[in-house]
Amino acid sequence: MIERLLVCGIGSGMDHSLPELRSPRRELVVVTDRPTAQARAAADTLLVCDPTDATAVLAELAAAGIDRLDGVLSLGSDNPPVISVLAHRFGCPGLPLETALDCTLKDRRLAILREAGLDLPRFATAESVAEALRAVAEVGLPAVIKPSDQTGSLGVLKVCSDAEVRRAAAEALRLSPVGRIVVEEFLEGTEHTLAAFMVDGELHRFGFADREYGRKEEFAPYFFEGGDTLPSRLTPEQIEEVTDTVRHGARALRLDPAVINTDILRTRDGRVVPLEITCRLTGARIATEVMRLATGVDPLPNVVRLALGRPLELSELRPTRDRAVVQRFLPADGGVVEWAGDPRDVARRAGVHDVFWGMEVAPGTVLPPYRGGADVLAGVIAYAGELAEAEAVAERTLRALPLRLKAPAQ
Structure with a gap:
């Protein structure tokens, strides 16, 4: 029988990975509020609605005559409660709704982690x-x-x-x-992303990256996250300390079985403080492209196995290479687009995996002042043998973007 897999919600740039979910033995149903060309090409059935609204998604599925699903997942979209509701409705593997809410609602998550004895702000x-x-x-x-x-x-x-x-x-x-x-x-230190699977009480780490916060407070009071860096600058011992914290937190939140995304702060005096531990795939192309370029580990087949209730293939989580990879973002901060070219022309440079616009960029577009992570003008994923070289490739690429801005009319 053909299995039917629902992808409900696509994080920023994650539509690049949709073709990898296709299979001759699989029908791919995609729910998104951003129906890109890649989503239209990859989906057997494309439904356009808000993937964070379970009622709307169920209505669209019913209207499309879909009354059977074999697995439900999001592709880097931060909507675990909706995934839980859909999994329960169709009898698919998935976490209970209360568990999904516990790791999504910040006040509930903090209370549970504090009760478990973790070091918190x-x-x-x-x-x-x-x-x-x-x-x-x-x-x-x-x-x-x-x-x-x-x-x-x-x-x-x-x-x-x-x-x-x-x-x-x-x-x-x-x-x-x-x-x-x-x-x-407010705590100061370095922040890190750990990506993992939790199954039968065991945490299986498949990626670890440093978050780039060199310009963190440039747009105060808003925070700017400039991207991600692999390999981490932490020592192996420090990475294990972070891993132990995530394992403790994931168990306290009952995230099992689950794919896990985290934001962990390591303070200047060595405290390891969880800022986020949640049950979803790391988005913004980090787990699926940035980490995979660095280590060779592709988590997607195991994400699908988890959604379908099948055992993980742990051998696929072992790194096969060690490469320096960075993702860097350019923030939008006002102005009017006078001219914009195709960033793929820049991507032909050595060491550039991809360079892309983060928002619609066309002559006459009025760019917003920076107010948060959604206000990314452009981004680049670059790689090299050494970290400094990968960072230099990313910097040169963003400087060469085919873009000309002008001041807005008074």
Whole structure:
């Protein structure tokens, strides 16, 4: 029988991996609110709706006459609760909804990890500006304010004064569907992404990258993440410390069986602090292209096996090469596009895996001021034998983008 696999939600750039999910023995159903040419070409059935809205997805599936699924997954999209709802509705393997909510809602995740004894920032929750001011008095300044129920960096702001708290709390509350925010102690250090599978209580790491935060506060109070770097600058012992923390946190959150994405902070004095541990594939092309270019490990076949309830092939998680790879982003920060060419012309340079626009770029496009991770103008994935060389290739490529901007008319 032909198996039917649903991909519900495609993270930024992750449509590049959709063709790899095709198989003569598989029908690929894709749900996305961004129906790119790659998604249309790869999908046997393409449904256009919000992949973070379970009701809308179920309605579209019903309208398409789809009453059977064998597996459900997202491709780097931060919607674990929807994946859980769909898996339960169609009798597919998947985590319980409460577990998906525990690792998605920031306040619930923090409470569970604190109860499990992990090292966390001081934090408190708030449902009004007045409560946010009281929370900051408890947590201390500087602090970070986040909507509890939003994904990525949307509404994540650093505050250094009560006046900033009022403005940031009001914005974060506006962005939170349930009207709840988290106030966290601001900690400094290096941040890292660990990608893994958790099955039968065992964590199987298949990727580890450093997050690039050299320009982190350039657009304060918003944070700018400049990309990812492999291999990590941490020592093997430090990487194992991070891995132990993730294993402890994933068990506390009951993420088993699951594919796991993380954001881990290592402070200047050696604390290992989990900022995020959740049950989804690492997005933004990191797990599927950046890590794979560096190590040779392709997680997608095992992601599919997990979604279909089959055993992992652990041999596929062993690195087969050691290459320096970086992904770097160029932030949008205002201006009007006067002229834009094809970035693929730049990609023909040695060491460039891909260079791409992060948003629609055409003459007359008004670029937004930078407000978070969605405001990426362009990006590049570059590789080389040594890290410094890969970073230089990425920098030269972004400088050579075929783009000319002008100031907006007054």
